[in-house]
Amino acid sequence: MNTVLFDHPEFDKHVNVYVHYDDNTGLKAISAVHRAWNGKPAVGGCRLRNYNSADEAFTDVLRLSRGMTYKSVMSGLDYGGSKSVMIANPETMDRRATFLAMGDFVESLGGKVSTGVDVGLTAADVEVMGERTSHLGGRAALAPDLVTAYGVLTSICAGVKHRTGSDDLNGKSVAVQGLGKVGFKLVELLRERGAKVVAAEVNAEAVVRAQDTFGIEIVDPSVIHAQDVDIYSPCALGMVINDQSIDQIKAGIVAGAANNQLTRPEHGVSLAKKGVLYVPDYITNCGGLLAVASDLEKSDEAWVWSKVDEIADTLDEVFSLADRLEIATSYAADQIGAARIAKFDEMNR
Numbered sequence: 001m002n003t004v005l006f007d008h009p010e011f012d013k014h015v016n017v018y019v020h021y022d023d024n025t026g027l028k029a030i031s032a033v034h035r036a037w038n039g040k041p042a043v044g045g046c047r048l049r050n051y052n053s054a055d056e057a058f059t060d061v062l063r064l065s066r067g068m069t070y071k072s073v074m075s076g077l078d079y080g081g082s083k084s085v086m087i088a089n090p091e092t093m094d095r096r097a098t099f100l101a102m103g104d105f106v107e108s109l110g111g112k113v114s115t116g117v118d119v120g121l122t123a124a125d126v127e128v129m130g131e132r133t134s135h136l137g138g139r140a141a142l143a144p145d146l147v148t149a150y151g152v153l154t155s156i157c158a159g160v161k162h163r164t165g166s167d168d169l170n171g172k173s174v175a176v177q178g179l180g181k182v183g184f185k186l187v188e189l190l191r192e193r194g195a196k197v198v199a200a201e202v203n204a205e206a207v208v209r210a211q212d213t214f215g216i217e218i219v220d221p222s223v224i225h226a227q228d229v230d231i232y233s234p235c236a237l238g239m240v241i242n243d244q245s246i247d248q249i250k251a252g253i254v255a256g257a258a259n260n261q262l263t264r265p266e267h268g269v270s271l272a273k274k275g276v277l278y279v280p281d282y283i284t285n286c287g288g289l290l291a292v293a294s295d296l297e298k299s300d301e302a303w304v305w306s307k308v309d310e311i312a313d314t315l316d317e318v319f320s321l322a323d324r325l326e327i328a329t330s331y332a333a334d335q336i337g338a339a340r341i342a343k344f345d346e347m348n349r
Contacts, residue, residue, distance in 0.1 A: 010062035015080075017061075018109060022101040025094060028087040029105050030057055031113055032065040035080030035341065037348045041111055042082035043137060043292055044068040045118025046102065046129075050089045061085045063238075063260050071282040071289050073340035074314055074333065075307060079293060080344075082113045090120060099125050103132030111135050116292055117144060119237065137292035142301050144288035149185035151287030151308050152257045153193070156231055158315040159253040159279045170194030173229040175251065177221065178236030179206040182257045182285075186235060187214055200224035202236075225249055234258040238281075241267045246274065255279035268330025272322075280333035283314055 005011060016033040033042040044065055051057040061083050068081025084106070088098055106115055106129065116138035117126055123143075130136055138144040156174070157167035172195045176183050179201035187197050191214060200221040201207050207218055225232055225245045232251035234240045238260035241249075246267060254261070254276055261281045262268050271278045290307045294300070322332035 020105040031084040032061040034065040034069045041114040042080040044082040046084040046115040047118040048086045048120030070337040075286040099128040103129035107133035144291040145181035147287035147291040155284040158312040174231045175227040175229045183235035239263040257285040268328040272328040
C-alpha cells in the first residue's frame with residue numbers, strides 16, 4: 001500500500017490518507033489531507049460518485065485535495081487542503097444511513113478534516129452528516145455555490161479584461177458546461193451582464209429548468225466545448241481539457257467552476273500555444289472555499305465578498321507572470337501557489 005501511495009503520480013507529499021468501510025451501508029470512503037497548518041483543520045468538500053473503481057476514486061481524492069491547498073493559498077487563506085470521496089451508487093444506496101455513516105467517519109478523524117457540500121451532495125445531506133459530526137463547513141447562510149458562481153464571473157471578467165482591456169461582458173458569448181447549482185447561477189449572472197449564453201447539461205430536469213427560466217440555447221454535452229464562443233466555462237466534472245477537446249475548442253478564454261479541468265499539466269501549455277487564455281480552475285472556483293472559511297472563522301459576508309473581489313488581483317499576478325516568463329497560465333499559477341505552500345510548510349516545521 002505504501003508503495004502504491006508514495007509512487008502514485010498524483011501523490012504530492014500528502015500528509016494523511018484515510019480509508020473507511022462501513023459494513024452496515026456498504027459505504028466505501030477515502031479522505032485525503034494534502035496539507036495541514038497552524039493547528040487548523042484541512043478544508044475540502046465531500047464528493048459522492050459511483051466510481052468505476054477504487055483506483056479511480058483514489059486518483060480523484062489525491063488530485064482534488066492537492067487542488068484545495070492551492071485554492072486556499074491563492075485565495076489568501078492559510079488552510080491546508082483536503083477532500084473526501086464516497087464510493088456509492090446514489091440511485092440505490094440508503095441515502096440517510098449512508099450519510100450518517102459518512103458523518104461517523106468524519107468524526108473519527110478528530111477534527112483533522114472539515115468537509116461539506118461537493119458534487120453529488122445537497123445541503124440536506126450535510127445536515128444528516130451533522131447529526132454525527134460537527135466538523136463541517138459551509139453551513140452558514142451564505143451558500144458556497146452562490147459565492148463560487150460570483151467567483152467564476154469575476155474570473156471571466158478578469159480574463160476578458162486581460163485580453164481586451166475592458167471587463168465588459170455585454171455581447172460576449174459564453175458556453176457553460178453544467179447547469180447544477182453553480183452553473184445555473186452563473187448563467188443568471190452572465191445574462192445580467194449582457195452576455196449571450198449557450199449551455200449543456202446531462203440532467204434533463206436541469207435542462208428544462210434552465211430553458212424555462214432563461215430561454216437559452218441548449219446543445220448536446222458532447223459538443224459544448226466546441227461552440228464558436230468567446231468564453232468556454234466548464235462547470236461540471238473535470239478533465240474536460242484533453243488531447244481531443246483542445247483541437248476543437250474555439251473560445252479564446254477558458255474559465256469555469258469545474259475542478260481539475262486539465263487532464264494532464266501539459267494541456268495548459270497546449271492551450272497557451274493555441275492562443276487560448278486558460279484561467280486556472282483552483283482560482284476561478286475558490287468562492288466555495290471562501291464561504292466555508294467564513295463559517296470556520298466566524299467572519300461576516302462582507303469579508304467573503306472582499307475576498308471574491310481579490311480574485312481579479314490574483315489573476316492579474318498570474319497573467320503578468322505568464323506573460324513575462326512566456327509560460328502557460330497554469331504553470332504560472334502553480335509557481336506562485338507552490339511558493340506560498342513552501343512558505344507555510346517552512347513556518348510549520
